[in-house]
Each structure stands twice: as structure tokens, then as C-alpha cells.
Amino acid sequence: MKTSRNNCIPVIPFLVLFTGLLSASVQGQDLENKTFEISMHDVNMPDDAKTDVLTFKHGKLDSKECLPYGFSPSAYTSHKEKNGVVFKAACHSEKEGEMIWNGTVNGNSIQGNILWKKDGQKDITYEFKGGLKKKSST
Numbered sequence: 001m002k003t004s005r006n007n008c009i010p011v012i013p014f015l016v017l018f019t020g021l022l023s024a025s026v027q028g029q030d031l032e033n034k035t036f037e038i039s040m041h042d043v044n045m046p047d048d049a050k051t052d053v054l055t056f057k058h059g060k061l062d063s064k065e066c067l068p069y070g071f072s073p074s075a076y077t078s079h080k081e082k083n084g085v086v087f088k089a090a091c092h093s094e095k096e097g098e099m100i101w102n103g104t105v106n107g108n109s110i111q112g113n114i115l116w117k118k119d120g121q122k123d124i125t126y127e128f129k130g131g132l133k134k135k136s137s138t
Helices: 011-029
Strands: 034-042 050-057 060-063 074-081 084-093 097-106 109-118 121-132
Touching: 034 109, 060 084, 060 097
Parallel strands: none
Antiparallel strands: 034 050, 034 121, 050 060, 060 074, 074 084, 084 097, 097 109, 109 121
């Protein structure tokens, strides 16, 4: 029975698309439903640290401390690299501007930086680090 290579050609684009979608889905699951307790500080004031809770849920990054300032949970992107899962998110507030999160999760640890941009204010850079929040036993 003679077969033609042309019969396989329509399948190739489907396989490429499917593989890409599967890869993106698996990467997002690396952070999905994880919550981290972090310590963060303005890079110019390292002794003035604040605590926060970051949650990755429903494809969005949520900062508990930023909610009162109008920063709502925002979509994040992530991908795997040698040093862990790298993520990025841009959270917006009508009054307070934009906070751009860049970070890396390696095992149970998280670290990165935040750039806060607001009209009429000099940009402020924060650094953060922390760990996976332990589930309560209650």
C-alpha cells in the first residue's frame, strides 16, 4: 500500500497549536492556587519593610495590601526557566497608577521586584521575598 506524505501535512499545524496550548496551561498551573507571604521594601528604604500576601488564583495575581488602594487582582503570565517559574503582572488603580510585578518562584520561595508608576510621582521600586503560605490546621 502506497502512502503519501501530503496526508500528514494538515495534522502538523494542529499538533503545533495543541503542544503550545498544553505548554502554556502546564506553566500557569505551576503558580495557580498558591499563596505566598512576603516582605517588601522600597529599595531606598530597606529598613522599612512591610508584609503582604500574594495569591495566584483564576489566572490573576492578588496583593492583599494593594486592594485598599484600588489595585484589583490582575492577569499574570508565567514561564519556566532554570531558576524557577518567572512571572509578571501589571496591576492598575484609577487613583494610584500601576504596579508592575516581576518575580521568580523556586520551590516554596518567591522573590522579585515591583515598579510603582503614578502620574506626578517619581517611580518607586520595591523588592520582595518570601515563602509559600502554610495552610492552617483548623
